[in-house]
Amino acid sequence: MSISIDRSIAAEAAxxxxxxxxxxxxxxxxxxxxxxxxxxxxAVGADDHAPLPAARYRAMACARQLFIFSHAGDAAHAEQLFHAMRRYFHDEKHGGWIYSVDAQGAPLDTTKDLYTHAFVIFACAHYAMATGDRDALRVIAETALLVQARFAAPDxxxxxxxxxxxxxVRTGPLQNPLMHLTEAYLAAYETTGEPSYETTLAQLAGSVARSFVHAPTGAIAELPIGSADNRLEPGHQFEWFYLIKRAGPAIAESGLERELSRAFDFAQRNGVDRATGGVYAxxxxxGAVKDATQRIWAQTEYLRALATRARDEDLEALALQIPRFQARFLxxxxxxxxxxxxxxxxxADMPSTTPYHLATAYASLTN
Incomplete structure (x- = not known):
């Protein structure tokens, strides 16, 4: 990579x-x-930042905010969010975490959602890493054990x-919560050093490889292979690419790294609008476009994946993609x-869940 491209990426990332x-x-x-x-x-309004009328508050949204303020070094605000998450969303009777509370903070949707549990683990891992909070470490361990015991499905x-x-069971296995659980276990392992998380990651990667990889492209499908009306999301291929590279030896035997190298190329070739750089939904x-909407999170995952693969052609693309993203989405x-x-x-509104995607992408860009 040339010095000029390196400097360009660093300045744009700043x-x-x-x-x-x-x-x-x-x-x-x-x-x-x-x-x-x-x-x-x-969510808040894009123009005035006024909060949209509150019909619910989700545990996952609270957890993502816990992550962003832990990541930002704002321990005081993160502590408020950590205690609020436990107070409103932890199910003292059955264990685990409920999906949402109503506008007054009373339980609303008591579904036990894997996506939610993954973000509780992920956020608490980052909060514990930032603060050393021992209660957060206990939440990680208890939630991870509960996930493996209660959410278990065949294979x-x-x-x-x-x-x-x-x-x-309300909903069988889906790609997206499994991806975020992978992310959560990586964070838990980095925070605690517990080898059991590596073992669990290896099992999870193997099961995803067997059930979700679309053989012609290497892409990880949203539904198990063979499901009717399945789809392949370019943003998720980029997101998985980063996670698998980061997991390294823990998932080596699954073959996912090889498959996702093919999936990256498939997603880049078919899922990125050449005129604007926008990533399709x-x-x-x-490989035909099924949903042409361009969501900001998919754009951030493309930036992170380019920075992660980091071949000369990727970094040249990244130097062009960052200003395109900035002009189009910010x-x-x-x-x-x-x-x-x-x-x-x-x-038109701005959800509280999106800063998580911004933070994780920006952290991967060259300093």
Whole structure:
């Protein structure tokens, strides 16, 4: 890579981080935070940052905010979020974490959702790493044990959702919660050093490889292979690519690293709009665009994947992609959550869950 490209990426990444620190984070310390409940609102308006009327608060959204403030070094705000997450969402009767509470903080949706549990582990791992909080370490261990015991499905997979007391399956295995559980176990291992997380990662990677890899492309499908109306999301191929590279030896025997190298090329070739650099939401199994919406999280995963693969051609693409992303998706008051290929705003509000994607992508860019 040339020195000029290196300097260009570093300067562009610094601009992204400045926007995040000066524009994005203050929203969620201020108007995006319900100080009475000590929970983040689900979303705020893009123009005035006024919170949208609160119909619910989700555990996953609270956990993502716990991550971003732990990652940002704001221990005081992270501590509020950690205690609020435990107070509102932990199920003292059945164990685990409920999906949501209502506008007054009373239980609303008591489904036991794997995606939620993955983010509790992930966020607590980062909070514990930042603060040394021993209660957070206990939450990680207890939640990980519960996930393996209660969500277990055939072939070392895990169900996506169960009812409140874990007695009935609501949704079978899905790609997305399994991906975020992979991310969570990586964070738990890095925080605790417990070798059991490496063992669990290896089992999880093997089961994903057997059940979700689309053989012609190497892509990881959203539904188990053979399911009707399946789809391949370019953003998830980029996200998995980063996670598998980071996991390294823990997942080597699964073959996922080899498959995701093919999936990266498939997603880049078919899922990135050549005119704008925008990443499409979904492709079909032949590579045709199934959903042309361009969501900001998929753009951030493309940036992170380019920085992770880091071949000369990737870094050249990254140097072009960062300013395209900045011009297309960021603005002085925040960001655009979803755009059409033509650049029209398809979703006008700014969700509290999106800063997680910004933070993880920006952290991977060259310093």
């Amino acid at each position: 601009t992204l981080r400045a926007h995040y620190a000066q524009t994005v984070l203050p929203i969620w310390r201020g108007p995006g935070f319900n100080s009475a409940l000590q929970l983040p609102y689900e 070392s997979l895990l169900h996506a959702a169960l009812d409140a007391d874990f007695s009935a 979904a492709l079909d199994e032949q 603005h002085a008051r925040g960001w655009y959550e979803c755009l059409t290929p033509a650049g029209d705003v398809a979703r």
